[in-house]
Amino acid sequence: MVAALTVSDVSKSYGPTRALDRASLTVERGTIHALLGGNGSGKSTLIKILAGVVKGDSGTVAIGDAALEASAITPARAAAARCFFVHQDAGVFPELSVADNLHLGQGFETTGLQRIKWRAVRRRTREILERYEISAAPETLVADLGPATQAKLAIARALQGTDGATDSVLVLDEPTAPLPAHEVAHLLTALRRYADAGQSIVFVTHRLAEVCEIADRATVLRNGRVLADLERHEITPERLTDLIAGGPESADPPARGAAPEDAPPLLRVTGLSGGRIEDCSLDLRGGEILGLAGLTGSGRTTLLQLLFGLIPRRSGEVTLSGERLAPRGPRDAMAADLAYVPADRKRDGLFPGLSVSENLAMAVVPRYWRHGWLRRGDEQSDSRTLIAEQGIKTESERLAISALSGGNQQKVMLARWLRREPKVLLLDEPTQGVDIGARRGIHDLLRAVVQPDVGAIVASSDEDELAAVCDRVLVLRDGRICAELTAQDLTAERIARFAHADPPTR
Numbered sequence: 001m002v003a004a005l006t007v008s009d010v011s012k013s014y015g016p017t018r019a020l021d022r023a024s025l026t027v028e029r030g031t032i033h034a035l036l037g038g039n040g041s042g043k044s045t046l047i048k049i050l051a052g053v054v055k056g057d058s059g060t061v062a063i064g065d066a067a068l069e070a071s072a073i074t075p076a077r078a079a080a081a082r083c084f085f086v087h088q089d090a091g092v093f094p095e096l097s098v099a100d101n102l103h104l105g106q107g108f109e110t111t112g113l114q115r116i117k118w119r120a121v122r123r124r125t126r127e128i129l130e131r132y133e134i135s136a137a138p139e140t141l142v143a144d145l146g147p148a149t150q151a152k153l154a155i156a157r158a159l160q161g162t163d164g165a166t167d168s169v170l171v172l173d174e175p176t177a178p179l180p181a182h183e184v185a186h187l188l189t190a191l192r193r194y195a196d197a198g199q200s201i202v203f204v205t206h207r208l209a210e211v212c213e214i215a216d217r218a219t220v221l222r223n224g225r226v227l228a229d230l231e232r233h234e235i236t237p238e239r240l241t242d243l244i245a246g247g248p249e250s251a252d253p254p255a256r257g258a259a260p261e262d263a264p265p266l267l268r269v270t271g272l273s274g275g276r277i278e279d280c281s282l283d284l285r286g287g288e289i290l291g292l293a294g295l296t297g298s299g300r301t302t303l304l305q306l307l308f309g310l311i312p313r314r315s316g317e318v319t320l321s322g323e324r325l326a327p328r329g330p331r332d333a334m335a336a337d338l339a340y341v342p343a344d345r346k347r348d349g350l351f352p353g354l355s356v357s358e359n360l361a362m363a364v365v366p367r368y369w370r371h372g373w374l375r376r377g378d379e380q381s382d383s384r385t386l387i388a389e390q391g392i393k394t395e396s397e398r399l400a401i402s403a404l405s406g407g408n409q410q411k412v413m414l415a416r417w418l419r420r421e422p423k424v425l426l427l428d429e430p431t432q433g434v435d436i437g438a439r440r441g442i443h444d445l446l447r448a449v450v451q452p453d454v455g456a457i458v459a460s461s462d463e464d465e466l467a468a469v470c471d472r473v474l475v476l477r478d479g480r481i482c483a484e485l486t487a488q489d490l491t492a493e494r495i496a497r498f499a500h501a502d503p504p505t506r
């Protein structure tokens with residue numbers, strides 16, 4: 001065996017939090033090595049240390065022949081040792097061509113007169129596209145590529161300096177999180193082929209089925225320590241669930257709600273158009289969880305944003321409990337008892353400079369003001385209760401929200417909105433980046449909050465999630481509702497097939 005990456009006894013503390021505690025692992029050349037663990041277990045911290053953006057306190061890292069102190073890695077040293085990173089959002093520029101995207105990272109080859117040698121650029125681009133099996137032309141706009149192809153392009157861009165040599169280490173941080181199922185399969189197949197060609201890959205994910213399908217080895221972290229190091233034959237869904245969630249997944253899917261068929265609609269949407277949404281009509285009943293499925297770009301997020309008043313309407317009517325609802329912005333929507341939890345929590349939802357407690361209080365601020373004074377004690381003790389109830393992993397409610405792991409930030413955001421006791425909850429990708437234990441918790445929580453006078457609309461690219469938690473799912477395609485799935489028709493497989501314009505024959 002040839003080790004491509006060896007992490008030895010790496011530790012890192014943030015104040016009292018031991019984010020990594022003498023973590024060690026070895027990645028063999030030409031293998032896919034999964035790095036797993038619950039929210040806050042230390043995965044991102046390890047990756048940040050490898051990338052040189054966070055300094056380790058102690059321990060060493062060997063990348064190929066380069067031996068580095070964990071405290072001394074810099075981005076330049078990581079790159080010189082041939083360790084490359086691709087993060088979840090891929091970071092490609094959709095409005096630019098494939099060639100431009102590849103060469104932005106690398107610089108363009110120029111003549112003596114500083115003119116870009118376009119022919120050489122195109123030739124090099126074609127070589128790279130071929131090497132990474134990307135079906136696109138150099139001049140194709142990235143926006144026209146499917147999400148898995150965009151992820152492959154991001155990988156090709158990260159590895160382009162290696163010229164196809166396989167002594168580098170590629171670290172992928174939740175590359176499949178934003179992808180729908182069929183795109184995941186496409187990307188996983190590509191990763192398998194890259195590894196078979198000798199590329200060493202570290203793969204961080206919360207999706208255990210992927211790990212079982214693709215990983216040659218898996219390291220599971222808990223509280224910053226290596227809890228288990230599994231070989232291929234030991235990687236099973238049961239074992240992983242047990243190690244990560246601390247118990248087997250319940251065999252029974254959560255019971256679907258009992259929203260009576262003839263109940264009057266809580267929310268009625270008629271002929272709604274705006275953004276990419278065209279002429280959508282739907283009813284949401286009290287006690288119901290309604291799913292929105294569809295490929296990236298089908299309009300799932302736009303529909304939620306239209307309902308919440310974030311995007312102007314072109315036409316259509318919405319009523320809430322029979323009253324006309326036409327929010328001109330989020331403030332109106334909130335006043336009407338709507339809540340919206342966006343998918344991109346970093347950009348849209350959280351206040352990174354504020355504490356966990358302040359973020360939790362943000363939706364209910366007036367509650368803590370009395371006679372001109374902010375009752376911070378009450379705010380903090382309520383926050384402690386919420387933190388315990390929702391299983392949010394943080395040293396203290398006073399810690400900056402940016403210090404929490406991604407999954408725990410998601411829990412804060414959900415908890416914050418639930419505090420407003422909304423009538424209609426609009427959730428976009430509620431469990432993206434959330435570990436399986438917490439995912440189960442969020443699904444149970446959703447079931448518990450929908451009551452006869454409360455309903456939820458959940459948009460998700462995860463068809464398994466929609467099938468597990470929703471009473472009914474609408475599938476969107478090109479901004480229009482193209483199918484409604486209920487009862488026994490509501491399966492992940494059928495959702496996926498409708499979303500791909502391939503309606504199953506009955």
Ligand SMILES: Nc1ncnc2c1ncn2[C@@H]1O[C@H](COP(=O)(O)OP(=O)(O)OP(=O)(O)O)[C@@H](O)[C@H]1O
Pocket residue numbers: 014017018019037038039040041042043044045046393394402403404405406407408433435
């Ligand atoms: N900048 C920071 N300041 C303080 N604590 C931090 C900071 N970054 C991370 N932590 C803490 O370190 C621990 C490990 O976090 P890390 O982000 O590595 O977890 P993770 O396994 O990547 O989680 P997730 O799956 O939710 O992304 C957590 O308890 C987190 O709150």
